[in-house]
Amino acid sequence: xxxxxxxxxxxxxxxxxxxxxxxxxxxxxxxxxxxxxxxxxxxxxxxxxxxxxxxxxxxxxxxxxxxxxxxxxxxxxxxxxxxxxxxxxxxxxxxxxxxxxxxxxxxxxxxxxxxxxxxxxxxxxxxxxxxxxxxxxxxxxxxxxxxxxxxxxxxxxxxxxxxxxxxxxxxxxxxxxxxxxxxxxxxxxxxxxxxxxxxxxxxxxxxxxxxxxxxxxxxxxxxxxxxxxxxxxxxxxxxxxxxxxxxxxxxxxxxxxxxxxxxxxxxxxx
Numbered sequence: 001x002x003x004x005x006x007x008x009x010x011x012x013x014x015x016x017x018x019x020x021x022x023x024x025x026x027x028x029x030x031x032x033x034x035x036x037x038x039x040x041x042x043x044x045x046x047x048x049x050x051x052x053x054x055x056x057x058x059x060x061x062x063x064x065x066x067x068x069x070x071x072x073x074x075x076x077x078x079x080x081x082x083x084x085x086x087x088x089x090x091x092x093x094x095x096x097x098x099x100x101x102x103x104x105x106x107x108x109x110x111x112x113x114x115x116x117x118x119x120x121x122x123x124x125x126x127x128x129x130x131x132x133x134x135x136x137x138x139x140x141x142x143x144x145x146x147x148x149x150x151x152x153x154x155x156x157x158x159x160x161x162x163x164x165x166x167x168x169x170x171x172x173x174x175x176x177x178x179x180x181x182x183x184x185x186x187x188x189x190x191x192x193x194x195x196x197x198x199x200x201x202x203x204x205x206x207x208x209x210x211x212x213x214x215x216x217x218x219x220x221x222x223x224x225x226x227x228x229x230x231x232x233x234x235x236x237x238x239x240x241x242x243x244x245x246x247x248x249x250x251x252x253x254x255x256x257x258x259x260x261x262x263x264x265x266x267x268x269x270x
Contacts (some may be wrong), residue, residue: 010260011264017083020079030076035069037069045137098190145184148183159212168181177202182203187216188216
């Protein structure tokens, strides 16, 4: 009697658990982002009054953290369960979503390169809107302060952009102590001072513009970012390539696992 061994299609354990490991990182990161975002909202009292979200005219950084958290949590969950349960629907959802995000990133990068003037105008408009809401949200305030301190800049195109904010506006009707000033993050730091002087920008724009150079940064943040990009183009390109390769790897794992599952189901059908 002769025995014949038939090669049956099977799901690769390597791809299955590699995809699971790949997605568990996404899922855990999504949980961390969601937890951080909800904690920040609870500290600001947003969870008890959701109208505070729509009341802010600028960007609430917490919203961005929550959106990233929801996307990562959803994709990580779909990928993990899809891989473990060998569920084609969840795997196709994960694969399609990653592909969509990858193509969206590519399209944004190409359009930003082709329409630089339009992008510059939108960035200027975005920055000015956030300047208006500077004192309305502590997270937005910290974000702008960090941006100005790190890039040694002030305002979108210069210190006078702080006239968009009612507290720093030079209007004679303003009764704010910060009138015609700038935030402390615009001030040139004094190495001798160990304690941050949060009042260093008071009344600075009442002085002649020739005197500003000794006290505050006069370059706008848009110009500072435009100068920063060419100097760090290799770092930016490296990060973009690394993220793209991770996304392509995830798509490859999902597509391979889907093919294995479909092959097994097709073999069982006969």
